[in-house]
Amino acid sequence: MDAGGSFTSSNKSQSRNPLQEQILHRRNSRENLDRFIPNRSAMDFDYAHYMLTEARKGKENPVASSPSKEAYRKQLAETFNMNRTRILAFKNKPPTPAESLFPEASSSVQQTKPTKPRRSIPQTSERTLDAPELVDDYYLNLLDWGSSNVLAIALGNTVYLWDATDSSTSELMTVDDDTGPVTSVSWAPDGRHIAVGLNNSEVQLWDTTSNRQLRTLRGGHGSRVGALDWNNHILTTGGMDGLIINNDVRIRSHIVETYRGHHQEVCGLKWSASGQQLASGGNDNLLHIWDRSVASSNSPTQWLHRLEDHTAAVKALAWCPFQSNLLASGGGGGDRCIKFWNTHTGACLNSVDTGSQVCSLLWNKNERELLSSHGFTQNQLTLWKYPSMVKMAELTGHTSRVLFMAQSPDGCTVASAAGDETLRFWNVFGTPEVAKPAPKANPEPFANLNRIR
Amino acid sequence: MASRTVAKDIITLRGSAAIVSEFFGYAANSILYNRGVYPEESFSKVKKYGLPMLLTQDEGVKSFMANLTAQLSEWLEAGQLQRVVLVIMSKSTSEVLERWNFSIETDKEVVEKGVSREKSDKEIMREIQAIMRQIASSITYLPCLDEPCVFDVLAYTDKEVAVPFTWIESDPKLIANPQMVKLHSFDTKIHKVDTLVSYKNDELDD
Numbered sequence: 001m002d003a004g005g006s007f008t009s010s011n012k013s014q015s016r017n018p019l020q021e022q023i024l025h026r027r028n029s030r031e032n033l034d035r036f037i038p039n040r041s042a043m044d045f046d047y048a049h050y051m052l053t054e055a056r057k058g059k060e061n062p063v064a065s066s067p068s069k070e071a072y073r074k075q076l077a078e079t080f081n082m083n084r085t086r087i088l089a090f091k092n093k094p095p096t097p098a099e100s101l102f103p104e105a106s107s108s109v110q111q112t113k114p115t116k117p118r119r120s121i122p123q124t125s126e127r128t129l130d131a132p133e134l135v136d137d138y139y140l141n142l143l144d145w146g147s148s149n150v151l152a153i154a155l156g157n158t159v160y161l162w163d164a165t166d167s168s169t170s171e172l173m174t175v176d177d178d179t180g181p182v183t184s185v186s187w188a189p190d191g192r193h194i195a196v197g198l199n200n201s202e203v204q205l206w207d208t209t210s211n212r213q214l215r216t217l218r219g220g221h222g223s224r225v226g227a228l229d230w231n232n233h234i235l236t237t238g239g240m241d242g243l244i245i246n247n248d249v250r251i252r253s254h255i256v257e258t259y260r261g262h263h264q265e266v267c268g269l270k271w272s273a274s275g276q277q278l279a280s281g282g283n284d285n286l287l288h289i290w291d292r293s294v295a296s297s298n299s300p301t302q303w304l305h306r307l308e309d310h311t312a313a314v315k316a317l318a319w320c321p322f323q324s325n326l327l328a329s330g331g332g333g334g335d336r337c338i339k340f341w342n343t344h345t346g347a348c349l350n351s352v353d354t355g356s357q358v359c360s361l362l363w364n365k366n367e368r369e370l371l372s373s374h375g376f377t378q379n380q381l382t383l384w385k386y387p388s389m390v391k392m393a394e395l396t397g398h399t400s401r402v403l404f405m406a407q408s409p410d411g412c413t414v415a416s417a418a419g420d421e422t423l424r425f426w427n428v429f430g431t432p433e434v435a436k437p438a439p440k441a442n443p444e445p446f447a448n449l450n451r452i453r
Numbered sequence: 454m455a456s457r458t459v460a461k462d463i464i465t466l467r468g469s470a471a472i473v474s475e476f477f478g479y480a481a482n483s484i485l486y487n488r489g490v491y492p493e494e495s496f497s498k499v500k501k502y503g504l505p506m507l508l509t510q511d512e513g514v515k516s517f518m519a520n521l522t523a524q525l526s527e528w529l530e531a532g533q534l535q536r537v538v539l540v541i542m543s544k545s546t547s548e549v550l551e552r553w554n555f556s557i558e559t560d561k562e563v564v565e566k567g568v569s570r571e572k573s574d575k576e577i578m579r580e581i582q583a584i585m586r587q588i589a590s591s592i593t594y595l596p597c598l599d600e601p602c603v604f605d606v607l608a609y610t611d612k613e614v615a616v617p618f619t620w621i622e623s624d625p626k627l628i629a630n631p632q633m634v635k636l637h638s639f640d641t642k643i644h645k646v647d648t649l650v651s652y653k654n655d656e657l658d659d
Binding site (some may be wrong): 085086087088089090091092093094095096097 | 490491492511513514517520521535536544601602603604605606607608609610611612614616617619620621622623624625
């Protein structure tokens with residue numbers, strides 16, 4: 001019998017020649033075809049060696065021990081003639097999976113699907129900045145991170161800019177005590193202009209490149225403006241008077257629409273990514289969904305949905321980046337729930353009691369995850385897997401309620417400002433490289449094969 | 454393609470080789486996915502054999518698979534391929550943990566005389582589908598792969614096959630005292646493929 005090219009390379013085979021010959025002998029002398037017909041490639045040399053040297057262990061006989069083995073051996077004998085076989089493998093081995101795949105996979109393989117490798121989430125903040133005079137008021141919105149990677153934070157009567165690329169701080173503007181304090185800040189989508197809501201019901205627009213005030217919007221609200229959001233050139237403002245006003249900042253008479261639905265302070269305002277729907281939350285425990293086309297064509301004060309499920313003020317609002325009609329909302333201290341809504345139908349999809357006041361919500365742009373910030377008792381940031389709402393991480397460090405959160409333009413870093421007058425940065429949503437390319441459609445992967453038949 | 458619509462149930466050696474090597478490509482992807490050899494997110498879903506199948510998007514693995522299936526297809530057309538084995542090994546110790554064994558019986562008459570056989574596409578697909586389902590469900594009985602793993606593919610060919618430039622001879626990478634489970638077979642009437650998975654028996658003696 002040919003020595004079998006496959007095995008000459010193995011140095012182990014040299015020392016086991018006796019076994020080899022015995023097998024060959026047996027085969028030649030007895031053509032016992034319903035028995036295991038040994039051949040080199042089917043032989044299990046390690047096992048045979050073990051059986052010869054340490055046979056007393058009395059393991060099951062390698063021959064005909066179970067029906068499946070019998071079948072296997074038969075099949076081997078039938079389909080496979082060692083004299084005519086060589087075993088080949090590619091010189092170039094397939095790439096080994098990235099090291100980061102484990103340790104997590106070790107615990108996961110028994111599940112129906114191998115779970116994703118868990119990215120490590122740093123439990124402490126990357127950086128902590130002092131934020132003196134930060135107004136500890138749940139209803140305000142004093143932190144925003146613009147598309148030009150500059151963070152704006154209002155401390156008392158002053159708005160500061162912190163450039164994340166070079167960590168430099170500058171003062172944008174200060175108002176006097178009659179008009180202040182600042183009650184809200186919001187970057188325009190261009191990352192250059194910023195809107196500043198004030199305690200005296202005015203809203204100022206600033207150009208941050210020239211540090212110049214462009215205009216003041218007044219006459220809309222009767223009291224402080226605690227919520228702001230941009231939709232292209234429309235600046236939507238929400239006031240303590242319960243009004244929501246769309247201001248077209250390009251034109252002289254800037255008030256283009258007024259939404260009347262809240263009867264207490266509006267503290268949460270968020271436009272959907274498409275700019276079609278606006279979500280607003282108020283101290284009246286109401287969550288409204290406004291539709292631009294409905295509002296402008298019909299009665300301008302009519303909401304698309306009025307959602308009354310929260311039992312405390314609704315401030316935390318976040319539109320899902322991967323599902324256009326999905327909104328997450330969080331309730332205040334008396335409610336403590338994160339709720340998910342289909343804003344087309346107004347249906348509540350899920351509600352999770354977090355056990356603590358929900359101050360702010362942010363979606364991970366790269367993964368199906370939601371980050372919430374909380375107040376008493378732990379003052380933590382909680383990362384949730386969506387839609388299972390399994391807690392992935394709890395980040396503690398703040399010593400007072402985490403009032404505001406803002407997300408870096410790359411979506412990876414989160415800044416949080418709390419009543420303890422600190423601003424902390426968390427690397428909670430992964431590293432920028434993690435951003436995945438959109439999966440390409442690839443219906444015919446083996447296209448190199450001819451399909452002629 | 455045109456010939457396919459005219460005479461639907463005729464299968465040629467070439468067509469059969471294409472079906473078998475394509476089957477192997479999908480089966481290997483499915484094993485790598487289901488056994489967690491590569492991370493879940495490196496796979497994307499496609500529809501094949503009436504089932505959602507997962508294909509790797511990792512460029513390295515993809516090109517490995519493409520080269521592999523191209524070479525297998527060549528051997529299948531020559532009737533020289535006896536068996537393909539996908540081996541899953543521990544990354545750290547190179548211990549073989551699982552062997553997915555696809556043995557192939559070729560109808561020699563077809564190879565030698567160039568005749569064709571008759572079997573409908575549909576029937577073959579149904580047989581393949583059954584195997585794919587079994588592969589996907591194999592995770593319910595296969596032991597945990599609780600360490601980082603790598604894989605390799607062995608091709609058992611006839612002795613007279615010249616070793617292609619990019620290939621080397623290998624040892625069979627067998628498992629000591631394995632457990633074995635035989636899966637379904639499929640038959641194109643030219644190539645008959647039997648699937649069997651053997652794995653390291655981790656159970657302690659009683």
